[in-house]
Amino acid sequence: MSNRQSAEERKAQIVAGVLRLADEIGPDRLSTTDVARAVGLSQPAIFRHFPTKGALWLAVAEDIALRLRAGWDEAETEATGPHARLKALIGAQLAAISETPALPSILFSRELQVDNPALRDVFRGLLGAFQDRLVAAIRGSQAAGDVRRDVSPEDVAVLLTSLVQGVAIRWTLGARSFPLVQEGLRLFEVQMALLRSTEGMSHE
Amino acid sequence: MSNRQSAEERKAQIVAGVLRLADEIGPDRLSTTDVARAVGLSQPAIFRHFPTKGALWLAVAEDIALRLRAGWDEAETEATGPHARLKALIGAQLAAISETPALPSILFSRELQVDNPALRDVFRGLLGAFQDRLVAAIRGSQAAGDVRRDVSPEDVAVLLTSLVQGVAIRWTLGARSFPLVQEGLRLFEVQMALLRSTEGMSHE
DNA sequence: TATGTTAGTGAGTAATCACTCACAAGAGGT
DNA sequence: ACCTCTTGTGAGTGATTACTCACTAACATA
Numbered sequence: 001m002s003n004r005q006s007a008e009e010r011k012a013q014i015v016a017g018v019l020r021l022a023d024e025i026g027p028d029r030l031s032t033t034d035v036a037r038a039v040g041l042s043q044p045a046i047f048r049h050f051p052t053k054g055a056l057w058l059a060v061a062e063d064i065a066l067r068l069r070a071g072w073d074e075a076e077t078e079a080t081g082p083h084a085r086l087k088a089l090i091g092a093q094l095a096a097i098s099e100t101p102a103l104p105s106i107l108f109s110r111e112l113q114v115d116n117p118a119l120r121d122v123f124r125g126l127l128g129a130f131q132d133r134l135v136a137a138i139r140g141s142q143a144a145g146d147v148r149r150d151v152s153p154e155d156v157a158v159l160l161t162s163l164v165q166g167v168a169i170r171w172t173l174g175a176r177s178f179p180l181v182q183e184g185l186r187l188f189e190v191q192m193a194l195l196r197s198t199e200g201m202s203h204e
Numbered sequence: 205m206s207n208r209q210s211a212e213e214r215k216a217q218i219v220a221g222v223l224r225l226a227d228e229i230g231p232d233r234l235s236t237t238d239v240a241r242a243v244g245l246s247q248p249a250i251f252r253h254f255p256t257k258g259a260l261w262l263a264v265a266e267d268i269a270l271r272l273r274a275g276w277d278e279a280e281t282e283a284t285g286p287h288a289r290l291k292a293l294i295g296a297q298l299a300a301i302s303e304t305p306a307l308p309s310i311l312f313s314r315e316l317q318v319d320n321p322a323l324r325d326v327f328r329g330l331l332g333a334f335q336d337r338l339v340a341a342i343r344g345s346q347a348a349g350d351v352r353r354d355v356s357p358e359d360v361a362v363l364l365t366s367l368v369q370g371v372a373i374r375w376t377l378g379a380r381s382f383p384l385v386q387e388g389l390r391l392f393e394v395q396m397a398l399l400r401s402t403e404g405m406s407h408e
Numbered sequence: 409t410a411t412g413t414t415a416g417t418g419a420g421t422a423a424t425c426a427c428t429c430a431c432a433a434g435a436g437g438t
Numbered sequence: 439a440c441c442t443c444t445t446g447t448g449a450g451t452g453a454t455t456a457c458t459c460a461c462t463a464a465c466a467t468a
Contacts, residue, residue, distance in 0.1 A: 248446085
């Protein structure tokens with residue numbers, strides 16, 4: 001009846017199924033029965049591949065982390081110049097959310113916030129890593145004279161990640177009725193125009 | 205054994221209990237049994253006051269809406285001058301999140317995102333109303349020459365709400381290890397300094 | 409072809425969920 | 439004291455949850 005597959009393939013299928021269902025019915029509503037049906041397995045088969053539901057979530061988080069970091073790497077290697085690098089990083093993050101729309105919800109799921117501290121650590125580390133890359137890119141922009149030097153790179157990084165998160169929240173709550181990446185990058189340019197202003201360049 | 209109380213008081217107690225528990229164990233993890241125990245009632249007593257759990261959530265949303273709007277009103281009446289008005293609005297929002305820390309989680313709960321469209325409408329309306337107040341305040345700031353006129357007030361409002369949400373996310377994920385209002389207002393001033401830059405004042 | 413390993417199943421488990429129902433008891437008016 | 443409305447309870451409902459167990463069938467290797 002059912003196709004027998006290698007454990008590796010099955011795990012990947014299950015993780016993909018969780019991500020799809022987390023978006024459709026919510027991360028916390030998600031039951032192992034739902035996952036099994038989505039993948040085309042019996043419910044106990046899930047536990048053949050993951051010892052607990054928490055372990056399954058951890059695998060999902062690691063999959064997300066992998067894809068996010070890959071997106072950042074690609075953005076940074078392809079971009080030329082400090083402004084392009086910043087824009088590519090922001091764009092990569094927006095694209096990742098657009099392709100994995102369950103991401104914001106997972107950030108606030110009880111699984112992450114309450115039940116699964118390990119999951120929380122993974123995402124905390126991810127956000128921190130993104131922040132670090134942004135700070136580095138912003139320092140580059142400041143050195144190139146593309147961003148005024150009288151604001152701390154850390155604060156700028158926070159403003160930019162906030163921008164991404166804010167757009168993502170509006171996108172999620174607004175039934176995803178506008179193109180996330182496009183709107184996000186438009187606002188990014190607005191913010192960058194503010195940061196590029198010449199006043200204060202020769203501070204101190 | 206248990207204190208008999210008026211329905212009005214009990215409803216308020218139950219709503220307060222939901223808000224507290226939503227923060228402690230997550231909005232979706234929350235069961236009517238938990239709520240009952242928190243208030244000191246039997247579990248069926250909850251359904252004496254609210255016909256369904258969804259109705260209970262709606263009452264919670266209306267309580268939140270009431271308090272948020274009251275905070276905005278107070279902020280706007282007490283503030284003098286366009287800058288103070290903007291700052292007071294942002295501060296009120298930060299304070300509301302700080303006092304009701306379950307707020308961000310509720311925004312992404314399955315109850316709101318999936319199960320309870322009415323709840324979703326309430327919060328969507330709330331966010332829209334806040335945005336409108338911000339836009340009005342920003343127009344005032346632009347008229348007073350406190351904010352440059354070559355950026356659209358709508359975009360500025362989005363940037364500022366994003367700032368609030370971004371700080372709130374960092375605060376939530378970071379185990380609330382920094383003072384939310386203080387850090388939020390600090391970043392607000394950073395952003396306002398960028399928006400105050402003189403370049404482009406005599407546009408058009 | 410024989411054998412050990414691994415991916416799968418069907419039938420359960422105890423716990424928990426929102427919600428119901430018949431009934432008890434406090435409070436106010438007369 | 440009596441009546442009535444309202445707030446409460448104890449016991450129970452069927453549905454759903456994560457997870458287990460005994461067992462089977464597909465595969466790789468010899």
